[in-house]
Amino acid sequence: MSGEDPTVNRLEAMVAELLGMEAAVFTCSGTQSNQMGVRTHCLPGDELLIHETGHIANFEAGGAAALSGVTVRGLSGERGLLDVTDLDGKVRANDQHLCRTRLVCLENTTNLGGGAAYPLEQLRRVSAWARSHGLRVHLDGARFFNATVARGYSPADVAACFDTVSICFSKGLGCPMGSILAGSAADITRARRIRKLFGGALRQAGIVAATAIYALENNVARLAEDHRNARRLASLLAQIPGVFIDAGQVETNLVFFEIAPELGTGVQLSAALKDHGVRIGASGGQRVRAVTHLDVTGDDIDEAASVIATCLARGVADRPLVGSGPYAR
Numbered sequence: 001m002s003g004e005d006p007t008v009n010r011l012e013a014m015v016a017e018l019l020g021m022e023a024a025v026f027t028c029s030g031t032q033s034n035q036m037g038v039r040t041h042c043l044p045g046d047e048l049l050i051h052e053t054g055h056i057a058n059f060e061a062g063g064a065a066a067l068s069g070v071t072v073r074g075l076s077g078e079r080g081l082l083d084v085t086d087l088d089g090k091v092r093a094n095d096q097h098l099c100r101t102r103l104v105c106l107e108n109t110t111n112l113g114g115g116a117a118y119p120l121e122q123l124r125r126v127s128a129w130a131r132s133h134g135l136r137v138h139l140d141g142a143r144f145f146n147a148t149v150a151r152g153y154s155p156a157d158v159a160a161c162f163d164t165v166s167i168c169f170s171k172g173l174g175c176p177m178g179s180i181l182a183g184s185a186a187d188i189t190r191a192r193r194i195r196k197l198f199g200g201a202l203r204q205a206g207i208v209a210a211t212a213i214y215a216l217e218n219n220v221a222r223l224a225e226d227h228r229n230a231r232r233l234a235s236l237l238a239q240i241p242g243v244f245i246d247a248g249q250v251e252t253n254l255v256f257f258e259i260a261p262e263l264g265t266g267v268q269l270s271a272a273l274k275d276h277g278v279r280i281g282a283s284g285g286q287r288v289r290a291v292t293h294l295d296v297t298g299d300d301i302d303e304a305a306s307v308i309a310t311c312l313a314r315g316v317a318d319r320p321l322v323g324s325g326p327y328a329r
Contacts, residue, residue, distance in 0.1 A: 007206030011213050015180050018216070019165060020156035023188035024180050026209055028200045030055075030142050033166035033179040035063045035198065036191045038103065040164060040183070041136040044069025046102040048138075049090055053080050053112035055140055056105050067198065071099050079249070080113020082106060083122055084129045091133050104130045107140040108147045108158070112283070115230070115254030117147040120157055127161035139165045146172050146252040149223045163187060172223050172253060173215035174294045178208050219294065226253040229292040229301050236305035242312050253293065258286040264316035269308075272316040276307045 003009065012024040027033040034056050038048060048064065050057050052074030056064060064070040077086040082104075092098040106126065110116045130137045139158070141147070144167045148155055159165050164183035169175035181191050195201055234247035234255050245257035259269055266282035273280055280290045292301070 005202075005204065005206045005209070007213070008202070008209040011209040012180065014213065014216060015167065015182055018155050019159035019182050021159055021165070021182045022185040024182040025188050025192045025195060026202065026205060026212075027166075027179045027181055027195060028177065028202070029170075030140070030166060030168040030179045031060045031063065032195070032198060032200050033168075033181045034060060034105075034138070034140050035067055036181055036194045036200075037138040037164040037166055037183075038064050038070055038105075039068040039194045040187050040191045041103045041138060042068055042070045043100075043102075045071075045099055047071040047073055047092065047099040048103040048105055049073050049075060049082075049087060049101065049135075050105040051075060051077050051080050051082050051086075051107065051110070051113070053110070054105060054107050055111055055142065056107075058112075070103075073101075078113075079116040080107060080110025081116055081118060081122065082126060084125050087126065087129060091135070101133075101135065103136045103138060105138045105140060106162075107142070109143040109150070109252050109254070111142070111254070114249055114256050115143070115146070115252040116249075117150045117251055120151065120153045123158060123161040136163045138162060141165050142168045143172055143252065143254075144168070145220045146223050146227070149220065150227060150252050164191070169212040169215055172226060172293060173212070173219045175211040175215050176208060178205075178212055180212070222294065223253070226292040226294065226296070227251070229253075229296060229298060230255050230290075232298065233290060233292065233301045233305060236301070237308065240305070240309045240312060243308075253291055255290040255292070256283065257288055257290075259288065259312065261286060263312050268316040269311065272311045273307060276311070278304045278307045 008026050015024040057072045064072050075086050091101045108118045139162045166181050169178045230253050231250050234250040237243050237245050238247045242260040242263045266288040270282040283289045
């Protein structure tokens with residue numbers, strides 16, 4: 001039952017202290033954690049503002065609408081990042097005919113934005129703007145620690161800009177499952193009830209909470225290695241004919257690139273690479289997404305780049321257009 005597992009309790013207290021927040025609640029997934037945040041802050045008929053490429057807007061099965069009756073309004077911004085200039089004028093008037101703008105959601109690092117990490121001052125600007133307009137602020141921190149390692153700011157400095165923060169353990173930190181939502185004691189009490197409503201209450205969860213504790217104690221600093229590997233992959237890809245990439249934009253562990261249309265599509269390249277033991281995801285059209293993580297070594301990076309070069313040299317355009325994985329995180 002809730003509050004009875006000592007390992008889960010330890011993890012929740014550890015994260016709350018790390019972020020300088022009052023409380024936290026362990027969740028099954030990042031999507032669940034995000035949707036708990038949305039429902040904590042919003043009522044049916046409310047609206048949230050988010051970058052048009054944001055995970056909450058695109059890859060959570062319409063959860064905000066289905067689970068909470070909340071409208072999602074996508075905004076544009078460079079590399080998946082929002083700033084005050086993107087948000088200005090977007091708060092709806094207090095009119096019974098209009099939905100109530102209630103929440104701003106940011107993603108750090110961005111996913112489809114290419115793994116970009118927010119500068120701290122930008123987070124502070126957006127937070128101050130939102131609060132001046134009476135809005136709540138939620139962070140989708142699927143790659144939270146990739147951002148803190150890349151930018152050099154502290155978890156608490158980031159968390160101070162938000163009412164709730166969602167952090168995923170099963171991505172760069174390498175855990176088998178799990179995420180967590182942190183915030184004020186009142187918000188987390190509400191979120192814990194919402195977790196039950198969403199079917200995500202956990203009993204004997206200590207075994208997975210223990211992996212998250214290990215990851216927080218051992219796997220955060222090593223994310224810098226993933227970032228170095230990503231930059232190395234980008235520099236190698238830039239040397240392959242038919243590959244288009246701005247290696248200078250690779251900040252963290254996500255590497256997006258495009259291939260020339262005459263060579264095939266991203267789906268076809270992804271399928272060809274899978275036959276050679278290299279797994280990358282197609283992101284639509286010619287775009288492809290590669291992710292570095294704790295199971296990928298420097299030697300693996302060199303081998304992957306070599307395989308990509310070989311596959312493209314042989315051509316992948318004749319491969320069948322079968323399904324590929326969606327925008328996995």
